[in-house]
Amino acid sequence: MNKLNFLQPDKNNFYTYLYTGVILVALSIFIVFLNSFFNKDIVSFLPGPISFFLPLILGFIGLHLIRIDYSGLRFLDSINKNINTNNFNAFLSLLIVFVVIKSLPPLLSWFIIDANIAGDSKDVCTGSGACWTYIKIWFNRFMYGMYPNPEQWRINLSFIALAFLGCVGFFATEKFKKYLTLYYVVVYPIIAFFFIFFFISGGPIFFDFSYGIIAAVISIILGFFIPSKFKMYYFIIVPITLYILLKYVFFYEELIELGKLEALEWVETGAWGGLSLTFIVSFFCLIFCFPIGLFLSLGRRSDFPIIKYISIGMIEFWRGVPLITVLFMSSVMFPMFLPEDMFIDKLVRVIIAISLFEAAYVAEVIRGGLQALPRGQYDAAKSLGMGYWKMHILVILPQALKLVIPGIANTFLALVKDTPLIFVVGLLEIVGMLNLAKTNPEWLGFAMEGYVFASVLFFIICYAMSKYSYNLEQKYKTER
Amino acid sequence: MNIKKILPQLLTLLVVILVFGFFSYNAQINMENRGITFGYGFLSQESSFDVQFSLIEYDGSHSYFRAYLVGLLNTILVSVIGIIFATIIGVVVGIARLSNNYLINRTAAVYVEFFRNIPLLLQIFFWYFAALRALPLPQDTEPMFGVFFLTIKGFFVPAFVWNNLDVFIYSIIAAIISIIFIRIYAKKKQENEGIQTPVLSISIGLLLILPILSFLFGGVDASVEIPVIKQLSQSGFTFEGGIKLPPELISLALALSLYTATFIAECVRAGVQGVSKGQKEAAASIGLTPNQVLKLVVMPQALRIIIPPTTNQYLNLTKNSSLAAAIAYPDLVLVFAGTALMQTGRAIEIVSITMLTYLSLSISISIFMNWYNKKIAIKEK
Numbered sequence: 089m090n091k092l093n094f095l096q097p098d099k100n101n102f103y104t105y106l107y108t109g110v111i112l113v114a115l116s117i118f119i120v121f122l123n124s125f126f127n128k129d130i131v132s133f134l135p136g137p138i139s140f141f142l143p144l145i146l147g148f149i150g151l152h153l154i155r156i157d158y159s160g161l162r163f164l165d166s167i168n169k170n171i172n173t174n175n176f177n178a179f180l181s182l183l184i185v186f187v188v189i190k191s192l193p194p195l196l197s198w199f200i201i202d203a204n205i206a207g208d209s210k211d212v213c214t215g216s217g218a219c220w221t222y223i224k225i226w227f228n229r230f231m232y233g234m235y236p237n238p239e240q241w242r243i244n245l246s247f248i249a250l251a252f253l254g255c256v257g258f259f260a261t262e263k264f265k266k267y268l269t270l271y272y273v274v275v276y277p278i279i280a281f282f283f284i285f286f287f288i289s290g291g292p293i294f295f296d297f298s299y300g301i302i303a304a305v306i307s308i309i310l311g312f313f314i315p316s317k318f319k320m321y322y323f324i325i326v327p328i329t330l331y332i333l334l335k336y337v338f339f340y341e342e343l344i345e346l347g348k349l350e351a352l353e354w355v356e357t358g359a360w361g362g363l364s365l366t367f368i369v370s371f372f373c374l375i376f377c378f379p380i381g382l383f384l385s386l387g388r389r390s391d392f393p394i395i396k397y398i399s400i401g402m403i404e405f406w407r408g409v410p411l412i413t414v415l416f417m418s419s420v421m422f423p424m425f426l427p428e429d430m431f432i433d434k435l436v437r438v439i440i441a442i443s444l445f446e447a448a449y450v451a452e453v454i455r456g457g458l459q460a461l462p463r464g465q466y467d468a469a470k471s472l473g474m475g476y477w478k479m480h481i482l483v484i485l486p487q488a489l490k491l492v493i494p495g496i497a498n499t500f501l502a503l504v505k506d507t508p509l510i511f512v513v514g515l516l517e518i519v520g521m522l523n524l525a526k527t528n529p530e531w532l533g534f535a536m537e538g539y540v541f542a543s544v545l546f547f548i549i550c551y552a553m554s555k556y557s558y559n560l561e562q563k564y565k566t567e568r
Numbered sequence: 569m570n571i572k573k574i575l576p577q578l579l580t581l582l583v584v585i586l587v588f589g590f591f592s593y594n595a596q597i598n599m600e601n602r603g604i605t606f607g608y609g610f611l612s613q614e615s616s617f618d619v620q621f622s623l624i625e626y627d628g629s630h631s632y633f634r635a636y637l638v639g640l641l642n643t644i645l646v647s648v649i650g651i652i653f654a655t656i657i658g659v660v661v662g663i664a665r666l667s668n669n670y671l672i673n674r675t676a677a678v679y680v681e682f683f684r685n686i687p688l689l690l691q692i693f694f695w696y697f698a699a700l701r702a703l704p705l706p707q708d709t710e711p712m713f714g715v716f717f718l719t720i721k722g723f724f725v726p727a728f729v730w731n732n733l734d735v736f737i738y739s740i741i742a743a744i745i746s747i748i749f750i751r752i753y754a755k756k757k758q759e760n761e762g763i764q765t766p767v768l769s770i771s772i773g774l775l776l777i778l779p780i781l782s783f784l785f786g787g788v789d790a791s792v793e794i795p796v797i798k799q800l801s802q803s804g805f806t807f808e809g810g811i812k813l814p815p816e817l818i819s820l821a822l823a824l825s826l827y828t829a830t831f832i833a834e835c836v837r838a839g840v841q842g843v844s845k846g847q848k849e850a851a852a853s854i855g856l857t858p859n860q861v862l863k864l865v866v867m868p869q870a871l872r873i874i875i876p877p878t879t880n881q882y883l884n885l886t887k888n889s890s891l892a893a894a895i896a897y898p899d900l901v902l903v904f905a906g907t908a909l910m911q912t913g914r915a916i917e918i919v920s921i922t923m924l925t926y927l928s929l930s931i932s933i934s935i936f937m938n939w940y941n942k943k944i945a946i947k948e949k
Contacts, residue, residue, distance in 0.1 A: 170670035177669045184671045394577040398584060404934075408927035410887035413919065416905050420915040424598050425591040505687040511894065519690050526697065536698040543686045543694070550685035 097156050105153045106164070112150030116143040117185065124190045144182060151178040210531060222534040223541050226525050230518055230541070233361015239353055243364050246283045253279060277375045284368055289355055303330035357435040358514070363545065365517040369439060370504045376443035377503070378496075381450025386480065388455055399451075406448035411506055414441050419513040438510050446503045453495035457488035490564045497557030501550055518542055595916060602913075608921075610912050611636070617907050619898045621814050632908055639903035640925065646820050646899065647886040653825035654885060655878075658832025665837045676833070684830035689891055691827055695819035696895045706797060706805040715794050721806065723813040724795040731789035739782035740775070747771040816897035820889065828885045832878055839874035840866070872944050879937050883930050890926075900925065 097105040120143045122128045131139045151172050159165055171181040202217030205224060213219035223230070232240050253276060257268050282300065307327040360368070387399030406414070418441035419434070426432065461484060469479040489496075508519035516524060522538040525531060599606060611633040618628055622638040623645060664676035683691070703720045704710075711717055717724040730736065747770075754765035782788045795810030843866050851865040852858075892899035893906060900922060909918045 170668075173668065177667075177672075181669060181671045184675055392573065392577045395580050398580060404931065405927065408930040409923045410890040410901070410926055412890045412893060412901055413905065413923050413926065416901070417919050417923070420909065421919045424595050424915055427594050428598065428601070501685075505685075508687050508689040509891070511689075519687065519693065523693065523697075535701065536694075539690060539694040539698050542690055546687055546690065547682065547685045551681065554685070 097153050099156060099159070102156065102159065105156060106159075109150040109153030112146045112153065114150075116147035116150065116182070117189070119143045119146075120186050120189050124193050143186065144179075147182045147186075148175075148179060151182065213534075218537050218540070219534050220537065222525075222531055222537050226521075226531070226538075229362060229525065230521050230538075231362045232364055233516055233521055234359040235355060235361065235364070236353065236359070239355060242288055246287050247364070247367070250280050250283060273379075280371065280375070284372075288360070288368075289357065299331055299334040303327045303334060306330055357433055360435070361516040361518075362521050363518045365510075365515065366504070366507050369435075369442065369507045369510060369517065370500075372439045373442045373446060373503055373507075374500055376439070377446040377450050377499075380443060380447035382454060382485075384447060384451035385454040385458060388451065389458055403448045403451050406445050407452070411442070411445055411509055412512055414445050415509060415512040417441070434513055434515060438513055438515060442503065442506065442510075446499060446506075449499045449502070450496060453492050453499055454488065456495060457490075457492035458484065460491055461488055493561045493564060494557060497554065497560070501553055504550060504553070505546070518545070599916075604914065606916065608917055610914060610917070615908065615911070617911060619903055621817070621898055632912070635908055636900070636904050636921070639898060639900035642897070642903070643886070643889055643892075643899040646817060646824070646889050646892065646897065647882075649817075649821045650824035650828065650885050650889065651882050653821065654828040654832055654881070657825060657829035658878075659836055661829060662833035662836025662840070665833060666840055680830045680833055683826055688823060688827045688888055689894060691823040692820060692891055692895055695822050696815065700815045700819050706807060715792075717795055717797075717807055719807075720815070721812075722815050723818055724807040725811050725813065726792045726794045727809070727811045729791050729793050732787045735786040736779060736782050736788045739778045739786065743774045743778040747774055750774075814897070816892070816895050819895065820892050820897050824885055824888060827888075828881050831881045831884075835874050835877045835881065838877075839870040839872075842873045843869045875944075876937055876941055879933065883933055886929065887926060 097109075119131060122130060129139065131142050133139075134142065152175065154164060155168055155172055155178070156164070157168070159168075172178050198217045200217070202215040203220055204213045204215055204217070205220040206212055207221055208225055210219075210222075212221055228237065228240075232243060235243065256271065260268055304327055307330060310326065384399050384403055387395050388403060390396050390399070415438065418437045422432075422437060465483060465487065466479070469483040474482065507517055510517060511520040511523070519542060522535075522542055526535045526538060612631050614629060615632045615635045616628040617635070619626055619635065619638050621642065623641045624634075624638060626634055626638045661676045661679060664672050665680070667673050667676075701720065703718060706717070706719045706721055709717050709719045715726045750765075750770060751767055754767045758764055783790075793809045795807040795812075797805055798808045799805055847865055847869065848861055851861040856864065889899060890901040893902040896902065905918055905922045909915060912918070
């Protein structure tokens with residue numbers, strides 16, 4: 089038997105070191121565990137500071153003893169490699185483990201054990217934990233804002249329909265794949281706009297929307313029987329004719345009748361709110377800011393000096409000011425710039441403001457992609473006789489946009505995270521609704537629950553977005 | 569000059585001019601109808617509103633321009649505090665992200681993913697309305713280290729009371745100037761004679777000795793004023809003396825620095841990872857010590873990658889500090905674009921001044937960054 093040297097553990101007496109070390113580490117974790125979960129201090133017979141630091145000292149010595157290179161045990165080796173490379177690392181690892189064990193019981197008790205969710209009034213919240221009843225009661229408001237309860241199916245239906253229409257790309261057959269870009273860039277935003285503008289806000293204008301939908305459905309069904317040669321003209325002429333026929337010939341009499349009653353109740357945008365408003369605002373800003381940003385970035389690299397400097401001015405202006413002042417501008421300064429009888433809805437103004445603001449950031453991101461392309465691509469495209477637009481659409485932009493997927497995703501994430509700022513103009517999306525609920529005299533004192541709830545929601549949305557963008561990036565990655 | 573080049577430019581110019589003309593025409597008519605004349609004369613008028621927290625002397629009898637300065641200084645204050653803490657946290661977390669200790673690495677990653685995926689406004693609200701509201705009332709507060717008091721009404725810290733503060737400041741300035749000269753001299757000496765001067769120890773010595781001398785001979789005198797609890801009424805208590813940091817400032821600075829630190833951490837990580845392994849190996853192979861490798865080879869190259877995006881984050885932090893308006897911290901947006909605008913009704917002038925302030929700040933920083941990038945760019949042949 090070799091001599092034991094506890095300062096330098098080695099492979100001779102391997103199991104002596106291993107067992108002593110494991111026992112010490114286990115003991116230290118056990119002490120902390122008992123202390124935090126059962127509130128029992130089994131080392132209280134020791135003087136204060138020593139009993140406080142005892143687990144740390146024991147664990148530290150234990151980890152030192154099991155730090156044996158090439159022990160032959162796979163588990164031990166991986167521990168040594170990952171959390172126990174030297175004294176400093178061992179110390180930090182122990183600290184992290186202890187902090188996690190220490191902070192678990194209070195968190196668990198606040199979130200689950202002492203929390204209340206049953207009942208439907210403030211009185212049930214007697215425990216020391218969270219009051220999830222508050223979230224349960226206010227859930228409807230957090231999702232839909234002040235939107236009248238019986239009408240909320242309209243928001244649900246629109247979102248479900250838009251989600252389905254958004255998934256079209258996954259089901260498209262090879263034959264239709266080439267139209268997908270056109271569909272997502274032009275058709276889908278228009279459909280979405282009609283849904284939200286006419287369906288969610290409702291009012292007599294809803295009839296126009298339903299005629300439009302009927303015309304579109306009929307023309308698509310008929311479209312399958314039309315020879316492809318005429319399809320282009322067909323899809324321009326037939327839906328419009330059908331729409332006009334429906335509106336002014338077939339249902340004209342009924343329209344006058346129906347115009348007096350309201351099929352769908354008019355809900356003004358001031359009543360929209362909650363998470364659905366977050367989605368609406370970020371969805372529209374996302375749609376609008378991308379093309380604007382694209383044109384700004386092309387303008388900034390243009391050969392025409394006037395266009396170039398106008399683009400630079402636009403980009404630098406929007407990038408230089410905080411979003412909150414832009415929203416202030418849209419709410420207090422912009423009405424001064426319009427003729428007196430002209431009124432633009434608050435929500436529309438906000439969407440325009442955020443879109444312009446984010447477009448400047450998108451422009452800078454895209455410019456990065458354009459600059460990263462080698463000159464050869466431009467020269468090659470020109471040598472094939474392509475003009476400016478053809479060159480950009482077919483050669484430059486597909487490559488440049490592929491390069492900047494992460495940057496654009498970051499900008500979109502920033503956009504989603506910026507939507508709560510619309511409280512400045514008095515629109516209450518989910519954070520605004522939380523602040524409103526917090527000041528309700530019947531539900532005072534539950535601010536924490538509300539913010540935790542909203543944080544979790546936003547975290548899920550943003551984290552999913554960033555993971556999705558990462559997947560996209562991997563999918564379109566091409567070796568250069 | 570062919571028409572194909574001029575026509576699109578002229579068209580764009582025309583559209584821009586038309587839009588601007590339309591706007592300014594309407595603005596003129598609207599202002600005439602409301603009986604306002606455009607002008608910045610109101611800045612010298614008496615403001616007659618109070619601000620609850622200001623760095624310079626201010627009350628209702630001062631001018632609107634003074635109110636603007638109060639707001640601007642408060643914005644700068646919270647930005648500077650935020651930048652300092654964001655840098656410290658960001659660098660620590662960024663280095664932790666690079667650690668090969670699995671636990672440390674994961675903890676840092678969780679922190680980064682969590683805090684940057686939650687809207688900043690939500691974080692500010694969380695700290696202000698939820699976390700800081702859980703603090704004790706002044707009379708129940710246990711002092712931290714005997715002198716700091718963290719209460720629901722704010723953070724009370726001891727203040728220094730100085731005699732002859734200016735002499736002390738002059739001594740520090742003198743120390744800094746002499747350090748700069750010594751550095752230049754040492755560099756020249758190394759280039760000419762190859763002898764290294766211990767600049768670091770000399771500068772630390774100077775920074776210590778000169779202020780101490782000012783205490784001994786310059787008549788500088790400092791004492792500490794500890795906040796003392798004082799009863800205002802039956803149940804109302806407050807602290808007197810010392811410096812009071814309002815809860816708005818604390819929660820804003822906390823949220824800003826925790827949020828921005830996640831981005832700075834990613835910048836730091838990208839920067840250190842961006843230095844290729846070959847550089848470190850090459851440096852080690854010519855006989856540099858590990859410290860020298862870090863100081864002379866890795867850090868200069870990593871900093872070149874880290875600094876530009878980090879400056880961008882500082883700029884973002886400064887712009888994000890305008891969210892102060894949401895929790896009534898009297899920054900530029902709240903004082904000037906909020907209260908002053910409500911009182912005067914001069915929307916165009918005030919919003920334009922506010923925007924110009926932020927704009928000039930960010931443009932000057934981006935001009936500086938362009939200059940810096942050009943200066944440190946690797947000169948390739």
